[in-house]
Amino acid sequence: xxxxxxxxxxxxCFHLKQFSSPDVVIVPETDLINELAIDSVKLxxxxxxxxxxxxxxxxxxxxxxxxxxxxLANLIHHIKSVKQ
Amino acid sequence: xxxxxxxDAVAAARKALLPEGLDVFGMPIEEVYSATEARVGDRRxxxxxxxxxxxxxxxxxxxxxxxxxxxxxxxxxxxSRMANGSYSGHxxxxxEFADFYQCxxxxxxxxxxxxxxxxxxxxxGAGDVVLIDGxxxxxxxxGCRLSGAEIIRFRHNDVADMEKRLRRLGERSQSTLIVAxxxxxxxxxxxxxxxxxxxxxxxxxxxxxxxAHSLGVLGKTGQGLVEExxxxxxxxxxxxxxxxxxxxxxxxxxxxxxxxxxxxxxxxPYIFTASPSPATIxxxxxxxxxxxxxxxxxxxxxxxSRQLYARLDALGYQLGPQPGPVIxxxxxxxxxxxxxxxxxxxxxxxxxxxxxxxxxxxxxxxxCSVSAAHTSEQMDYVGNVFAxxxxxxxx
Numbered sequence: 001x002x003x004x005x006x007x008x009x010x011x012x013c014f015h016l017k018q019f020s021s022p023d024v025v026i027v028p029e030t031d032l033i034n035e036l037a038i039d040s041v042k043l044x045x046x047x048x049x050x051x052x053x054x055x056x057x058x059x060x061x062x063x064x065x066x067x068x069x070x071x072l073a074n075l076i077h078h079i080k081s082v083k084q
Numbered sequence: 085x086x087x088x089x090x091x092d093a094v095a096a097a098r099k100a101l102l103p104e105g106l107d108v109f110g111m112p113i114e115e116v117y118s119a120t121e122a123r124v125g126d127r128r129x130x131x132x133x134x135x136x137x138x139x140x141x142x143x144x145x146x147x148x149x150x151x152x153x154x155x156x157x158x159x160x161x162x163x164s165r166m167a168n169g170s171y172s173g174h175x176x177x178x179x180e181f182a183d184f185y186q187c188x189x190x191x192x193x194x195x196x197x198x199x200x201x202x203x204x205x206x207x208x209g210a211g212d213v214v215l216i217d218g219x220x221x222x223x224x225x226x227g228c229r230l231s232g233a234e235i236i237r238f239r240h241n242d243v244a245d246m247e248k249r250l251r252r253l254g255e256r257s258q259s260t261l262i263v264a265x266x267x268x269x270x271x272x273x274x275x276x277x278x279x280x281x282x283x284x285x286x287x288x289x290x291x292x293x294x295x296a297h298s299l300g301v302l303g304k305t306g307q308g309l310v311e312e313x314x315x316x317x318x319x320x321x322x323x324x325x326x327x328x329x330x331x332x333x334x335x336x337x338x339x340x341x342x343x344x345x346x347x348x349x350x351x352x353p354y355i356f357t358a359s360p361s362p363a364t365i366x367x368x369x370x371x372x373x374x375x376x377x378x379x380x381x382x383x384x385x386x387x388x389s390r391q392l393y394a395r396l397d398a399l400g401y402q403l404g405p406q407p408g409p410v411i412x413x414x415x416x417x418x419x420x421x422x423x424x425x426x427x428x429x430x431x432x433x434x435x436x437x438x439x440x441x442x443x444x445x446x447x448x449x450x451x452c453s454v455s456a457a458h459t460s461e462q463m464d465y466v467g468n469v470f471a472x473x474x475x476x477x478x479x
Contacts, residue, residue, distance in 0.1 A: 041441040044218070048237060048245075057252050059213075059234035 008054070008080070009073040015049055016069065028070035056080055101418055101439070103426065108437055118142055119331075119457040124434065130462060132428075132452045133436035137409050138300050138381045139457025140331035140374055146367040153366035165359045166348070173365035180372055181336050185307060185322060189345055190338040194360050196296055196325025197223040198353045199335025201230055203292060203323055204263065206351030208233035213253060213260040215246065215289070217275070219268050219444055224294065230353070233261070240268070240444070243279040250287045257287035264291070266298030266309035270444055270451075272410030274298070277309050281318030292321040300329025300375045301409055306382060326364070330371040334360045378456075385409055385456040388463050392454055395467035399474055413450040420477055421448035427473040433466055 013026045020026070020036045032038045038046060047058050050072075056079045066072050085093070102108050115123040119139040120131050140146055153173065161168055174192055181190035193199040204227030208214050212233040216224055219240040228235045236253075238246040250257045262284050264275040277293070284291045295308030303311025308324065310316040320341060326334035337344065348354060360368075374381075386409075393407035404412040415421040418439045425437040428450070438449040452466070 039441060041446065044237060048218070048239060051236075051249070051252070055252065057213075057234070057236055057249065059236060061229075061232075061235055 005073065005077050008076050009069070011053060012050070012069065012073050012076065015046065015053060019046055026069060028068065028073065030069045031067060032069065032072065033067070050076060054080060056083060102422070106426070108422075108425070111434065120455055120462070122434075124429075127432060129429070129432045129434045130458075130466070132433050132454070132458075132466060134455070135297070135328040135453045136331060136455050136457065137297075137329045137385055137453070138331070138371075138375060138378055139455045140329070140371045143331070143371065143374055145370040145374060146331060149366040149370040150363040153362040157362035159363070160361045161359045163358050164355060166355050168359065170359070171362060171365070173362055173369065174359060177365050177369050177372075178336075180369060181338050184305075184372065184376060185310075185316065185338045187316075187322075187338040188340045188342055190336055191344060191347060191354070192360060192365070193335035193337070193354065194357045195333060196323075196327055196335035197226075198357055199323045199325065199337055200224050200294060201227040202347065202351040202353035203321060203337050204228055204261065205230040205232075205353065206347040207231075207290065207292070207321070208261045211259070213256055214263060215249060215253075215260050216263045217241065217246075217265065217268070219265075219270055220263060221265065221269055221294065221296070224263050224265075228263075241273060241276055243276055243283060246280065247283045247287075250283065250289065253287075257289050260287070260289040262289050262291045264293055266293060266295040266302060267408060267410060269297055269410065270438070270449065271404035271412045271414075272297075272408045272451075273405045274302075274309055274312075274408070277313045277315050277318075281315050285318070290320045291318070292323060293319045295322055295324040297328060297410060299324045300378065301382065301385065304379070306375045306378055326368045326371075329375055330368050332364050332368045332371065334364055334368060381456040385454065388456065388458045388460070389454045391460065391463045392452065392466060395463070396470055399467075399471055400478075401470065401474070409454045411452040411454065413452070415448045415450065415477075418448045421450050424450045424473060424477050427476070428469060431469040431472075433469060 016026050019038055019042055030036060051058050054076055062075055066075060111124060113122050113124060119136050119141045122129055122131060178190040178192050193202055200223035208231040210232040213236060214228045214233045215236050217240055218237045236249055238249050253260060264280055267274055298308035300306040302308050310319055310322060321337055321339045323337045326332045389409045390407050393411050397403055402414040421437060428435055436451040438451055440446050443449045
């Protein structure tokens with residue numbers, strides 16, 4: 001059974017918390033770069049954590065269209081769905 | 085934001101971080117006295133960041149060969165080899181690199197950056213995967229982007245992490261190019277080659293090893309990590325540069341795969357870059373002979389490297405994980421690194437400053453590159469200056 005999007009979103013938000021200041025509220029529309037200040041290097045490291053958390057491969061090329069938390073959750077959901 | 089506004093933002097970021105009136109990332113060098121000394125402004129400085137590992141930039145054999153080549157063949161080739169042909173020097177150097185590594189064939193490139201760009205984008209393409217170490221050089225990242233292949237990173241020098249990522253790829257591991265480096269340019273540590281080769285064999289992948297910083301430094305004849313570990317047969321493609329131990333500019337790839345030669349017809353960085361100048365090729369050929377016979381140079385290089393590494397370690401500086409000619413001082417903030425870099429320069433020592441995002445893990449680096457041409461007294465002097473600066477840096 002495909003992993004539920006909302007489950008992915010909540011696990012992703014948990015990881016993103018470690019990359020941002022404690023007072024930031026993370027919602028699907030949160031902008032990774034402008035609001036969470038996740039720069040290119042942090043994003044690369046975040047991807048490796050996501051790969052391990054969800055046991056998937058996330059090509060760096062796929063990040064070009066990722067702007068928000070929702071975009072990233074959607075990408076993970078898509079990769080997991082294809083894999084299954 | 086407009087295209088030019090983006091550049092203004094870069095200028096503002098630089099201004100906020102870097103001191104006024106000091107061109108940190110483009111230091112004007114007025115005169116070069118030797119492999120290790122030059123003049124900046126009116127001050128004599130010691131080069132300690134040039135990657136001139138064997139100190140060959142002023143070797144008489146290399147100077148003479150370059151002069152003769154200019155007189156014989158002119159200052160440049162004015163075009164690519166596909167368009168303007170392959171000079172006898174290009175072909176000879178390719179044979180000499182292949183002989184040096186006892187490999188089937190070799191290709192020479194105009195820069196080391198181009199070698200990685202050409203090889204990675206020539207070997208991998210859309211639908212393939214390139215699996216790279218997280219601390220890879222920019223030329224490797226850019227080669228991956230140019231290839232159109234999927235790019236996956238593994239944690240730096242972590243073979244279990246690499247294996248996990250290959251496993252996830254399933255059958256696609258067979259169309260995966262793994263890229264590692266003999267010595268990593270940021271922290272100066274070596275790749276765990278035996279484990280990498282063993283894993284790549286188990287998953288039927290292809291391995292490219294960049295020996296840019298390890299050529300001339302590791303192995304009995306200076307081949308690099310492949311010779312140091314005796315694993316040359318486990319590596320599919322070896323790339324490297326002329327701009328470090330060979331003291332010129334250019335790049336190479338050698339391989340036992342006969343398919344290497346086909347890269348000349350499909351690899352855009354190779355096809356569309358002007359070929360190396362006759363003087364560059366000639367000095368590199370002379371330097372390769374010196375490198376191959378450079379046992380004494382390597383002994384001196386390692387003696388200097390161990391001397392400085394041990395001194396900085398004893399002083400309490402946080403260093404890269406293993407001694408070698410690349411000695412990275414890891415600082416917690418760009419300000420701290422800048423203070424150390426400026427303090428060294430004020431004492432006549434010129435090193436590399438590496439700030440985020442170029443430095444790993446958001447840290448900043450002050451990187452020393454040791455040469456065989458340095459003297460033990462110069463290493464002592466550098467150690468004394470680091471000792472003197474320590475308190476003001478960490479107060």
